[in-house]
Structure formats: C-alpha cells, structure tokens
Amino acid sequence: MDGLLLDVPWRRRRELTTGLQEHLRENPDQITVEQPEEYAAELRAAAGAVPGGFLSGFRSVSWPTPLEWWESVLRGAALILLALLGYKILDHLSYFVVGDPSSQGSWPGALDRALQTLYPVPAFRGSTGTGLLIYAPLAVLVGQLTTAAVLLRAPQRRPTLRILSYVSLGIVLAMLGYGAMRSFA
Incomplete structure (x- = not known):
C-alpha cells in the first residue's frame, strides 16, 4: 500500500498506513476484496495529496x-x-x-x-x-x-x-x- 501513496507526504503516509493496519487488526471482519489502487485513491483524496510528477x-x-x-x-x-x-x-x-x-x-x-x-x-x-x-x-x-x-x-x-x-x-x-x-x- 505504501508504494501506491508516493504522492502523499511521507509523515502523513506513515500515519495512514499504520492507522489502516491498526484498524484492520482490531476489525478483521471489515476486510473487503477492494482493489488496492481504489483504496489508495480514497486515502490520497482524504489526505489532500499533492499530485506527484517528474519534479x-x-x-x-x-x-x-x-x-x-x-x-x-x-x-x-x-x-x-x-x-x-x-x-x-x-x-x-x-x-x-x-x-x-x-x-x-x-x-x-x-x-x-x-x-x-x-x-x-x-x-x-x-x-x-x-x-x-x-x-x-x-x-x-x-x-x-x-x-x-x-x-x-x-x-x-x-x-x-x-x-x-x-x-x-x-x-x-x-x-x-x-x-x-x-x-x-
């Protein structure tokens, strides 16, 4: 998941991924078969990510x-x-x-x-x-x-x-x- 959120600031990305891991550990019944790219897009939009690019x-x-x-x-x-x-x-x-x-x-x-x-x-x-x-x-x-x-x-x-x-x-x-x-x- 970390590789899909490269345009999110690294501190915020670390918070998102650790929060997601804790949430999934506490609520294993909420794991869905969603595409990782779609979920990463939702997290990126929620984090207000700056679009990545060559520079x-x-x-x-x-x-x-x-x-x-x-x-x-x-x-x-x-x-x-x-x-x-x-x-x-x-x-x-x-x-x-x-x-x-x-x-x-x-x-x-x-x-x-x-x-x-x-x-x-x-x-x-x-x-x-x-x-x-x-x-x-x-x-x-x-x-x-x-x-x-x-x-x-x-x-x-x-x-x-x-x-x-x-x-x-x-x-x-x-x-x-x-x-x-x-x-x-």
Whole structure:
C-alpha cells in the first residue's frame, strides 16, 4: 500500500498506513476484496495529496523520507563522478587518435591520473572551490531527477534504489579513497 501513496507526504503516509493496519487488526471482519489502487485513491483524496510528477522529488513534503532524499543525492554524486571519470579516460584515449600516441602513458596510468583529478572534489575551470559550487547542486539535481524518473515509472523499485545507494556509496568512497591514497604517496 505504501508504494501506491508516493504522492502523499511521507509523515502523513506513515500515519495512514499504520492507522489502516491498526484498524484492520482490531476489525478483521471489515476486510473487503477492494482493489488496492481504489483504496489508495480514497486515502490520497482524504489526505489532500499533492499530485506527484517528474519534479515531485524537489518538494520535501512529497518525497518519501529524508533518508531516501539523501540517498538520491548520493546516487547523483556517484553518477557525476562516474561520468567525469569516463570523460577523463576518453580524453586520454582521444590523444591516440588525434594526437601523438607516443606522448601518452599506459592505460593504468590514465586511470590513475583521472582518479587523481577527481580528488577531493572535481575541479571546474581549474578550481576545486568552484567545482564544489557546481557539482554539489548538480548531484542534487541529477539524483532527484533520476530517482523521480524511476519511481514515476515503477514505484515498486524502491528497494532496488536502496541497494543502488549502497553501491553508489561504495563508488564514491572508492574514488575518493583512491585519490586520497595516491595524494599521500
């Protein structure tokens, strides 16, 4: 039932579902064979829900929980880091095509340099301070939009998003940890 009420504010949704569970426990004879979608529509109308949509993640009242909001930001940060890492590696590989192939080092060296350029914050126009001002809000935007797109199409994928958050945390920690290890060496 919780997945059908995603456009209800998360505190109100928790109240509705716990109230429903208590009511059904106290009155098991009132259980009917009603479609869950119809009952969720009744609960949504009674709660005065804000219509969900693609940008529903930006309205904190309609986002599932604060923890899930931060998980989406973490997923956005991991996507940006992976995209920047891919860009740096492709930039290195492009020298083999358009530049002097003898000027480039080995493949592991390219990966090493790419990871070092992303530590501690990816630089934007040569400044990590500017990079923090650009990539932090961009991580929020990317995380919110991708999470909203997934939940809009398939709300039942919420557990998959939780697993993806752990993978994203591993990616961010591995990239930053490698950069930190190489900067101290």
